[in-house]
Amino acid sequence: MTLTRETIADRLAEVGYIADRDLATALWLMDFLKRPLLLEGEAGVGKTEVAKALAALHGAELIRLQCYEGLDQNAALYEWNYQRQLLAIKAREGEDADLIEEHIFSEKFLLERPLLAAIRRPDPPVLLIDEVDRADEEFEAFLLELLSDFQVSIPELGTITATSIPRVVLTSNATRELSDALRRRCLYHYVDFPDVEREARIVLTRLPGINTALALQIANMVAAIRKEDLRKVPGVAETLDWAATLAGLAVQDLRQAPEAVHDTLICLLKTHEDRSRLTREVTDRLLGKVA
Amino acid sequence: MTAQPQDTSELGDAVGRALAGFARALRDNGFKVGLAETRDALRILGTAAARRSSSLKPALRCLFCATHSDWERFDAIFDAYWGGHGMRSMQTVSGTPTESRSSLRKLAEANARQQQAGSPDHVERRPEGDGEHPADRSGRREGASRAEALAQADMRHVVDPDDIAQAHALAARFARAMRARLMRRDRARRRGRRLDLRRTIHRSISHGGTPLELVWRKRKIKPLRLVMLLDASGSMSLYTAFFVRFLHGVVDAFREAEAFVFHTRLVHVSDSLRDRDVARAVDRLSLMAQGIGGGTRIGESLAVFNQWHAKRVINSRTAVMIVSDGYDTGAPERLGQEMRRLRQRCRRIIWLNPLIGWQGYAPQARGMQAALPYVDLFAPAHNIESLAALEPYLARIR
Numbered sequence: 042m043t044l045t046r047e048t049i050a051d052r053l054a055e056v057g058y059i060a061d062r063d064l065a066t067a068l069w070l071m072d073f074l075k076r077p078l079l080l081e082g083e084a085g086v087g088k089t090e091v092a093k094a095l096a097a098l099h100g101a102e103l104i105r106l107q108c109y110e111g112l113d114q115n116a117a118l119y120e121w122n123y124q125r126q127l128l129a130i131k132a133r134e135g136e137d138a139d140l141i142e143e144h145i146f147s148e149k150f151l152l153e154r155p156l157l158a159a160i161r162r163p164d165p166p167v168l169l170i171d172e173v174d175r176a177d178e179e180f181e182a183f184l185l186e187l188l189s190d191f192q193v194s195i196p197e198l199g200t201i202t203a204t205s206i207p208r209v210v211l212t213s214n215a216t217r218e219l220s221d222a223l224r225r226r227c228l229y230h231y232v233d234f235p236d237v238e239r240e241a242r243i244v245l246t247r248l249p250g251i252n253t254a255l256a257l258q259i260a261n262m263v264a265a266i267r268k269e270d271l272r273k274v275p276g277v278a279e280t281l282d283w284a285a286t287l288a289g290l291a292v293q294d295l296r297q298a299p300e301a302v303h304d305t306l307i308c309l310l311k312t313h314e315d316r317s318r319l320t321r322e323v324t325d326r327l328l329g330k331v332a
Numbered sequence: 333m334t335a336q337p338q339d340t341s342e343l344g345d346a347v348g349r350a351l352a353g354f355a356r357a358l359r360d361n362g363f364k365v366g367l368a369e370t371r372d373a374l375r376i377l378g379t380a381a382a383r384r385s386s387s388l389k390p391a392l393r394c395l396f397c398a399t400h401s402d403w404e405r406f407d408a409i410f411d412a413y414w415g416g417h418g419m420r421s422m423q424t425v426s427g428t429p430t431e432s433r434s435s436l437r438k439l440a441e442a443n444a445r446q447q448q449a450g451s452p453d454h455v456e457r458r459p460e461g462d463g464e465h466p467a468d469r470s471g472r473r474e475g476a477s478r479a480e481a482l483a484q485a486d487m488r489h490v491v492d493p494d495d496i497a498q499a500h501a502l503a504a505r506f507a508r509a510m511r512a513r514l515m516r517r518d519r520a521r522r523r524g525r526r527l528d529l530r531r532t533i534h535r536s537i538s539h540g541g542t543p544l545e546l547v548w549r550k551r552k553i554k555p556l557r558l559v560m561l562l563d564a565s566g567s568m569s570l571y572t573a574f575f576v577r578f579l580h581g582v583v584d585a586f587r588e589a590e591a592f593v594f595h596t597r598l599v600h601v602s603d604s605l606r607d608r609d610v611a612r613a614v615d616r617l618s619l620m621a622q623g624i625g626g627g628t629r630i631g632e633s634l635a636v637f638n639q640w641h642a643k644r645v646i647n648s649r650t651a652v653m654i655v656s657d658g659y660d661t662g663a664p665e666r667l668g669q670e671m672r673r674l675r676q677r678c679r680r681i682i683w684l685n686p687l688i689g690w691q692g693y694a695p696q697a698r699g700m701q702a703a704l705p706y707v708d709l710f711a712p713a714h715n716i717e718s719l720a721a722l723e724p725y726l727a728r729i730r
Contacts, residue, residue: 046387066390073379074372081400123529130541138538216643221364224398231403
């Protein structure tokens with residue numbers, strides 16, 4: 042069952058994710074071509090949120106694998122339950138060694154890790170492989186194999202073939218160049234910071250209590266701040282934090298409360314350098330421009 | 333409304349041919365488009381999405397792009413190809429310089445043109461009549477092997493083309509030796525830290541579950557990553573060719589090495605250095621390194637490095653090696669600030685300054701003064717021996 046792009050865009054909005062048309066197309070294409078989707082973009086543009094929204098719109102389970110340097114198959118694919126194995130060996134002491142071996146390396150003692158879990162679900166889940174660039178090349182090669190065959194071999198148990206093909210979303214922050222092979226395997230979508238109108242809609246969706254004019258002002262202000270020469274550009278999550286803070290302070294109009302705006306900028310600026318760069322004068326100038 | 337794929341053969345040959353042409357146009361623009369992508373594109377053309385360009389474009393973009401720079405260029409190529417102008421306008425698109433194209437590529441193209449005109453000499457200061465040059469070095473060679481003498485000779489004074497070639501070979505060999513030694517050290521130190529439970533349990537079955545034979549996990553020690561930034565300004569020109577050769581040796585030997593050359597701007601040169609043909613790689617680099625005059629902007633080059641490259645090439649096991657004489661035409665404050673940023677990211681900063689080898693040199697240059705507080709090792713690099721002295725230092729970095 043392949044949903045149309047329009048349905049996907051509508052359902053995304055229903056589950057609280059305001060997507061642009063291109064992303065809806067990408068998600069449709071994922072299902073249509075049965076390929077994984079690679080999302081790239083600055084930190085904080087909501088790459089991980091895409092996977093969550095995708096899971097919600099298909100009513101599927103989200104299985105997440107967070108990558109890190111040194112991630113290996115034990116942590117990503119499967120592990121044996123050693124404590125139970127030791128107990129079982131003790132309990133069957135004296136029996137034939139081959140039999141014990143067969144017993145303790147059976148399904149009962151297998152611990153699923155995200156990748157194995159994702160291919161053994163009865164209904165196709167959404168598999169989010171987060172920050173794949175943090176894992177090393179060896180793991181990437183292994184991942185590539187898994188993504189093309191959807192089967193894994195466990196030496197003690199044999200080959201396990203996927204019962205359902207998961208929808209796979211990979212995200213990357215470009216801390217390391219990904220291999221061409223992995224890129225070619227995937228569909229590609231570059232997630233940019235949302236434009237002002239979309240960001241305002243995101244704020245409105247996530248914080249239903251806020252008034253429309255304020256949401257628009259906030260989106261404009263954040264867009265202006267992103268244009269400044271900053272070390273850490275605030276992401277969508279920061280915008281939401283800031284909006285929630287301003288709403289909490291009962292600010293109705295940014296122009297009326299320049300003091301509060303300046304003081305709450307810590308929600309957006311996360312380094313000392315950026316904080317000292319946006320002085321009161323700069324904030325006021327930006328406010329004057331956007332409000 | 334459901335987007336069911338039609339039989340692609342119904343689409344007719346015209347569409348297939350047009351698509352093949354589009355795939356070719358993308359390939360000409362550096363996209364990596366294979367048969368699988370073209371096949372999938374045909375399937376997309378068979379759906380409702382293909383009826384409007386507004387929905388077809390994002391679908392094909394999603395399929396054909398693999399990197400951010402592809403993503404940025406796709407629309408222009410798509411519009412030019414399908415936008416009624418047909419094939420003819422393609423030439424303009426593929427030829428148009430786009431921002432996303434790396435400056436390196438332009439340099440490479442410029443280089444290719446240059447090479448047709450006549451291959452540049454890879455040692456720019458190679459003299460015509462080398463026999464007539466000052467004879468003060470010939471005295472040094474007495475009593476020692478030629479290689480030894482070369483190792484000690486200041487690279488400024490090595491003028492004989494044969495000597496230069498030999499010095500370069502030495503530099504490359506040294507770079508390789510440095511790598512080999514670092515690796516051996518790794519292996520000798522490998523001792524298990526963690527228990528490998530999977531294997532231990534396997535072995536304990538025959539002992540009734542008592543883990544008699546412990547299997548240890550060996551931690552894989554990753555080799556040091558080396559990032560080199562070479563100053564190729566006019567004031568360094570006497571040493572540039574030598575260091576380019578050294579750079580090649582390093583990039584060739586270290587799997588994880590990155591090289592950059594800067595004068596008025598920063599150029600990432602690792603890829604051109606990975607050319608197996610040493611002479612060609614060095615030629616190309618020397619050409620890039622010749623620069624365009626106008627003084628060195630070390631601070632600005634470092635800023636570019638910090639902003640665009642550092643995230644990708646630097647991790648916690650990275651040593652950054654800057655080869656420069658510290659003569660910066662930019663503001664020293666800028667240099668100091670960028671050095672501080674760089675210092676926060678990497679393991680060690682090594683600054684090699686050929687001038688240290690000169691008698692009576694003190695780091696007076698203001699740029700050098702600003703940078704020094706953030707430098708872990710400030711060492712001479714005017715001859716091969718001084719480079720060799722670095723190896724024990726690099727080997728100690730963990």
